[in-house]
Amino acid sequence: MKDNTYLSRICDKRLQLMLESSGAVLIEGAKWCGKTSTARRSSNSVLYMQDPDNATSYISIADVKPSLLLKGETPRLLDEWQIAPVLWDAVRFEVDQRGLQGQFILTGSAVPSDNVIAHSGTGRIARLLMRPMSLFESLDSTGTVSLGDLFAGKQEVEGFSKLSIERIAYLICRGGWPLAVKEKESASLRMSTNYIEAVINMDVQRVDGVDKNPERVRMLLRSLARNVSTLASVHTIKSDIEANDAEISEKTISTYLNALRRIFVVEDLPAWQPSLRSRTAIRTSSKREFVDPSIATAVMRADPDNLLLDFETFGLLFEALCVRDVRIYAQANDGDVFHYKDKSELEADMIVRLKSGKWGAIEVKLGSKQIEEAAGNLLKLQEKIDSEKMGKASFLMILTGGQYAYRRPDGVLVVPVGCLKE
Numbered sequence: 001m002k003d004n005t006y007l008s009r010i011c012d013k014r015l016q017l018m019l020e021s022s023g024a025v026l027i028e029g030a031k032w033c034g035k036t037s038t039a040r041r042s043s044n045s046v047l048y049m050q051d052p053d054n055a056t057s058y059i060s061i062a063d064v065k066p067s068l069l070l071k072g073e074t075p076r077l078l079d080e081w082q083i084a085p086v087l088w089d090a091v092r093f094e095v096d097q098r099g100l101q102g103q104f105i106l107t108g109s110a111v112p113s114d115n116v117i118a119h120s121g122t123g124r125i126a127r128l129l130m131r132p133m134s135l136f137e138s139l140d141s142t143g144t145v146s147l148g149d150l151f152a153g154k155q156e157v158e159g160f161s162k163l164s165i166e167r168i169a170y171l172i173c174r175g176g177w178p179l180a181v182k183e184k185e186s187a188s189l190r191m192s193t194n195y196i197e198a199v200i201n202m203d204v205q206r207v208d209g210v211d212k213n214p215e216r217v218r219m220l221l222r223s224l225a226r227n228v229s230t231l232a233s234v235h236t237i238k239s240d241i242e243a244n245d246a247e248i249s250e251k252t253i254s255t256y257l258n259a260l261r262r263i264f265v266v267e268d269l270p271a272w273q274p275s276l277r278s279r280t281a282i283r284t285s286s287k288r289e290f291v292d293p294s295i296a297t298a299v300m301r302a303d304p305d306n307l308l309l310d311f312e313t314f315g316l317l318f319e320a321l322c323v324r325d326v327r328i329y330a331q332a333n334d335g336d337v338f339h340y341k342d343k344s345e346l347e348a349d350m351i352v353r354l355k356s357g358k359w360g361a362i363e364v365k366l367g368s369k370q371i372e373e374a375a376g377n378l379l380k381l382q383e384k385i386d387s388e389k390m391g392k393a394s395f396l397m398i399l400t401g402g403q404y405a406y407r408r409p410d411g412v413l414v415v416p417v418g419c420l421k422e
Contacts (some may be wrong), residue, residue, distance in 0.1 A: 003234050007182075008332075009034060009038050009137055010134065010289075010332050011027075011072045013361070015039075015042055015105075016042065019042065019075060019101065020097070020103045021126070023098070023101055023102070023104070023122065024095055025104075025126045025128055026105035027107045027128045028107070028111070028127065028129060029109065029130035030131070030263070030264040030291050030292070031109040032132075032191075032195055033176075033264075033266075034131045034132075034133070034178040035107040039079070042105060043075045043077035043364070044076070045073040045074070045076045046076070046079060047072070047399070048080075049080045049081060049083040049084060055083070058084065062086050065084050067094065067330070069087065070091065070104070074100075074102065074104070075144070076105070076225065076375070078104060079107060080109065087106070088106075091104050091106065091125065095125070107363060109263060109264065110207050110264075111207075111262040111263075123251035129293055132292040133181055133325065134324065135171065135321075136329075136420065136421040137176070137328075137409050138171075140167075140290070141161070141163075141325075142159060142161065142419050144421075145159050145405050145413075145419045145420050147352070148332070149327075149334075150394060150397075150413070151333060151395075155395065156407060157405045157413055157415060158336050158406060159405035159416070160400070160406075161403045161416035161417070161418030162403070162418060163417070164404075165308070165366075165401060165415065167354050168366075168401050169307040170189075170304045171306075172294065172304075172307065172314075173189055173294055173302065173303055174191075175293065175294025176294075176324065177192065177195065180192065180294075189303065189304075192295065192297065195295070196221065196299050199221075199265055203263050204256070204260060204263060204265075210214055210255070210259075212259065215245075216241075216245060216248060220241065220391050221260075221265075223240040224235045224296070224299075225299045228296045229287055229288065229289065229319040230287065230316070231286075231288075234257075238250050241253070249271055251422055258280055265295060266288075266289070267291045268287060268288060269287040269323060269337065269350075270339075272351040274359075274385050274389055276384050278384070281339045281343040282340070282342050282386065283342065287339050289320055292324055293321045293324065296317060296320065311347065315366045315381060318364065318366045318401055318417075322350070322364045323337065323350060326352060326362065326399070329420065329422040332422035333422060334356070335349050336352075336353055337351070337352055337353075338350070338351045346365060346381060346384070348364055349399075357391055358391065359391070359394065360393055360395040360397065361378050361397070363377060363378055364399050365398055365400050368398070371414060378412055381396075395414065396411065396412045397414075397415055398412060398413070398414045399417055399420070400415065401417065403416055405419045
C-alpha cells in the first residue's frame, strides 16, 4: 500500500528484516509518529480498530471469535490492536498454527496493562519502537556524517549544515511529527499544541482506566518541560507543582509519569554505569526527556522567537532534540543511548552503546564558545573508563548547532546536528 507523499523512515528497513525473521511485528510509539503509515507500506490487508463505522462490530467479534479479524492477505496490519487486547494472544496462537514468518503487523500508541494478555509473545512477536522523525528523515539534515560509519572506524568527518540557529529553534517547536513536517510553518507549529491537548484531555485518561485530573497532568508536563534534559527528581517536580497544587503527592506524580510513559510521551534517558579505572561514584538517576522536544515547547506555550530570547532554555531543548535524533540513529545500529555523570561532576550528555559493546561519547553544545571545554571533558571521560573491560571509545563527539563538521587535532569530532544520520 503505497503513499506518494510518504517520507522514508529509518525503521523501514528494520521492519522488513523483522518480518523476515518473526511471525509478527509490533510497532509501538507515540501517537502521530507515523506508525500506521509505515506499517501500511509493508502490509497487504488492514484492520483499523478505530474505524468509527466498524469499531463496535470489531470489538464484539474480538470478544466472541478473534480469529475472524485475523483473516486477510499477509502481512495483515492490525492498527491500534490494544483496543481489543485479546488480539495479542490470538496473533500469537495463529503464528504458532501457521508456522510462517511475516504474518502480522500490529501498531499501538499505548502499552496495555500487564494483566490483559496471557503470553509475552516472545519468539513470535518482535517489537519495534518508533519515534517521531529525526532531522535526517524530515530532510533537514544533510546526512554527511554517519553514526554507523563512526562505529566502523571512519573518523575523518566533513560536512556543512544548512541549519541556522533560527531554523533550529523552529525545528524544536515543530517537532518530528510527520504531518507537521509536511505542513507550512504556521500550521506545523500548531500541531504539537493539538497533540499535547489530546494527551492531557483524552489519551492519558484512557491508558489504564484510572481517572486523572487534566489540570494536574498539565502542571506535571509543564514541570517536566522546565526540567527537560536535567536530573530533576520526583521530589523536585513535586516542589515545582506545589505552588498550584499543595495536595499532590509523590505517589500521584509517579502514577501520572507511568501513564505518560505508557503512551510514549515521556522517555527518560537512563544512566550509563561503565567499569572505571578507579573507584568513582556514578549517578544513577535518569535524565528527564520527552519523546520529542516539541512537547516541551507546546506545554510551555513557547515559540521559536521565545527560544531565541532565552538561550538557557534553548540549550536544554536543543539537547532534547539531539537526544531524539541520536536515539533513532543508535537504534538503526542496534544501539542504546545513556547519559553519564559522576561525583566529580564529570559528565557526557549521551553515551551510545551498541549491542556489540562498542561505545561512543557525545557532548551537546548549541554554540561554539564551549567546544574547547566540551572536548576536554570528553577526553577526561575516556581516560576514566577501564578500556580493558569496556574497550576504547569508538569516537568522542561534540554535537553542535553550528555549520561545519570536522575532526580536531586531539581526535574529538565536531559535528552539526544538521549533518548527522544513522
